[in-house]
Amino acid sequence: MQHLTCDVLVIGSGAAGIRAAIAAKEKGVDVMVISKASAGKGTCTILSGGVFAGTRDGASTETHLKRTLKSGRGINQPELAKILADEGPERLKEMVKWGVDGEFHKGYLFTHGRPTIWGEGIINCLVRKANALGVRFLSSLFVVDLKADGGATGVKVFSIDANEWLTIAARAAVLATGGSGALYLRHDNPKRILGDGYCLALKAGAVLQDMEFVQFYPLGLAEPGSPPFLIAPRLADFGAMYNNQNEDIHEKYDITERPAGERARDRLSQALFTETYREANEVWLDLRSVSDSDWNIDPFSASTRIIFGERYGAKHRPVRIAPLAHHVMGGVCTDPMGATSVAGLYAAGEVTGGLHGANRMGGNALTQTVVFGARAGQAAAAWSKSIPDKQLEAVSRHLNVSGMDSREGKKELNTASVMAHLRDILWKDGGIVRNGRGLSRLVGEIDAMHQDASAMPVTGHARQIQNTLELRFAARTALLILQAALQREESRGAHFREDFPNQDDANWKGHLQVRLSKDGKMDWSFLKVGNETL
Ligand SMILES: Cc1cc2nc3c(=O)[nH]c(=O)nc-3n(C[C@H](O)[C@H](O)[C@H](O)COP(=O)(O)OP(=O)(O)OC[C@H]3O[C@@H](n4cnc5c(N)ncnc54)[C@H](O)[C@@H]3O)c2cc1C
Structure with a gap:
């Protein structure tokens, strides 16, 4: 059985993982990135709309922070939200310097991409940068167990291509495995984004929080046979949204925020779910009278003119819409540098919980990947330098995959x-x-x-x-x-x-947290928060 070692192991090759790898490598350590598919493939990052919240000149950092906290309904970790708003602009500028093709527009960086892999440019840019620095990428590696031991980390890995087991020991590890949107019937995530990282972290001894907060994107195309296509929020605001009784959805549910698909994702999703699944109605979006200049309201909307307007027919007839599972706000608790409660284990990106509170503002997830990916990578590199060879050897000795390749199971399931x-x-x-x-x-x-x-x-x-x-x-x-x-x-x-x-x-302003007890049971607690100011 193959056994590998490195200074910093990054699990996941979305934007958070690759950005962490770049930051760690810049600190002069040996960095390996592993993921289920090849670098950047099968990630939410590559499927994303490529929209980052955060301005270039920092002029409206305060507005960004205020909107983030408003979306989070009082339970964002404010120190994380402040870091996002403060450091976002610098990280976005850096991405553009590294070659991401995009434009700043009203407090957002819209990266240019082609539907439905708008995020391809983000991945290509980050992979290019990481390769130039000498980061090692290994693909088709599925992490099935993670153990922290004396500050070092060991993982058991199944090689999907080779159909064999291997082990990896690292002086520090960054978990960047994304969320679990693909758990739901209607979703827009890659199909293997199923929450592995939450389970790995929990078993290793980390604390998770806010797992009940799953974000649904309200504006998903729901035409029979159509893919789960995302409709741009500002574009949708120009159209008429109504049910089979011709009732206006925004009016019926008193949704006044605009863009509704960005600022009121939760309430619009609830309205659409109630209509389509509880009341067996259909909800229609009619964009026929939207002018060409309105289709160009922002670069994301403009990029969908051909595919959504022509191929899926939205310029010519009303289309059915329904929500899609999109993002998980909850996840691994970390400090501002991405450190979990397990020594030597860091986390970044969608696998973490706390920044977004009860509801994420559109554009903040991608900014989170680069801001906190960079922080976690730096911290993991620094930690790795404190772990002596003998600790790495000890972790390596304790890793074994016996019992994984088991024919003993009694159940046969499809x-x-x-x-x-x-x-x-x-x-x-x-x-x-x-x-x-x-x-x-x-x-x-x-x-x-x-x-x-x-x-x-x-x-x-x-x-x-x-x-x-x-x-x-x-x-x-x-x-x-x-x-x-x-x-x-x-x-x-x-x-x-x-x-x-x-x-x-009075009772619920705070975080539900969970860890594993010694006997392997889920041990829940509630951490109340006050009205912290920054
Ligand atoms: C369709 C869509 C559009 C979106 N648009 C936007 C947008 O415009 N703006 C915005 O801010 N946010 C957007 N989001 C959310 C945002 O894209 C994600 O939150 C973000 O990209 C997550 O990045 P990540 O690096 O944390 O995880 P991901 O990019 O999902 O990467 C996860 C990685 O972990 C690996 N992995 C998982 N489990 C294992 C395992 N057991 N072993 C090995 N590897 C593993 C995967 O293979 C993958 O490489 C969108 C999301 C979707 C789905």
């Missing part, structure tokens, strides 16, 4: 159909509109699913092994989301409980 069922039930009762009864039922059902998946043999061809292990991560992540959602008896941001429809600051 992973594809179990995953499809998981997505379906999560969408109906664990997503945009929730209630206690539905959540309790789901916790029971998905707990049983997790136990079944854990009893499956890890054997067969490479994709079969990957699917089995991913199903375990997916079910466990779903449980984290559901158990948090069940406990939070209020509505706030992206978490809407129809049985507790109001925000309840």
Whole structure:
């Protein structure tokens, strides 16, 4: 069995992971980036709209901070939001200097790209920079277990291409595995973004928080047979949005923020879900009278004129729309440098939780990847220099993959159909509109699913092994989301409980946190927050 070592191991090759790798490499250490697919592929970053919040000249840093905190409904970690607003402009300028093609427009950097991989330019730029510095990229490596030991980190990895196991030991590690949007029936994430990182971090001893806050993007194309295409928020505001009874959706649900798809993602998603799934209505977006200059309202909207306007027909007929699971606000707790509660383990990007609070402002996720990716990379490099060779050797000795390639499991399941069922039930009762009864039922059902998946043999061809292990991560992540959602008896941001429809600051202004107890059970606690000022 192959065993590799490095100073800093980065798990995940989206923008957060690659930016962390660049920062670590610039500190003169040996850096390796591994991911399930090849560098940048199968990431949310490459599928993203490529829109970064944060201005070039820093003039409206305060406005950016204010909007971020307003979106987060009182529970962003304010120190993280301030760093995002303060350092965002510099990090974005740097990206442009490194060759990202884009333009600054009204407080955002719109990178230029082609639908539906607008983020390709971001990935290409970061990979080019990392390669030039000498970062090592290894692809098709699926991390299935992570152990921290005396400040060093070891991982067990399945090589999907080679269908074999290997181990990697590092003096420091950065977890940048993204979120878990693909857990839901309707989603816009790559299909293997299923929450692996939350499970790896939790098992290694890290604390997670805010897992109940899953963001849905309201403006998803829902024409039969169409892909989950994102409609630009400012473009949608020019059109008419109505249901089969011809009721105007914004009026009916009193949604006054504009762009609604950016500033009121939570409430617009709830409105659309209620219409389409609870009231069996359809919701239509009619853009036929939108002028060409309005299609060009911003570079993201302009880039969709041909594909959305012509190929999907939005210029010629009303189109059906429905929300899509998009982003997870919750995740691994870190300090401002990305340090988790596990010595030597850092985290950055969507796998972390705390910056966005209960609802993320559009454009902040990409800015988060580069601001906090850079911080985590720097901190991991500094940490790695404090870990002596003997500690790396000790971690290497303790790593073994026995028991992974097991034929002992008793259960035989069709992973594809179990995953499809998981997505379906999560969408109906664990997503945009929730209630206690539905959540309790789901916790029971998905707990049983997790136990079944854990009893499956890890054997067969490479994709079969990957699917089995991913199903375990997916079910466990779903449980984290559901158990948090069940406990939070209020509505706030992206978490809407129809049985507790109001925000309840007296009892629920704070973070639900979870860690694993010594006997492997989830140990939940609530961290109240005050009205901190910066
Ligand atoms: C369609 C879409 C459009 C979006 N548009 C915008 C936008 O315009 N602006 C904005 O701010 N945000 C946007 N977002 C959100 C934003 O793109 C993401 O939050 C961000 O890109 C996440 O970056 P990341 O590096 O943390 O994770 P990702 O880019 O998702 O990368 C995760 C990496 O982790 C790897 N990985 C996961 N598990 C494992 C494992 N077990 N072993 C090995 N590797 C693993 C994956 O292979 C991948 O390389 C959008 C999201 C989507 C889905």
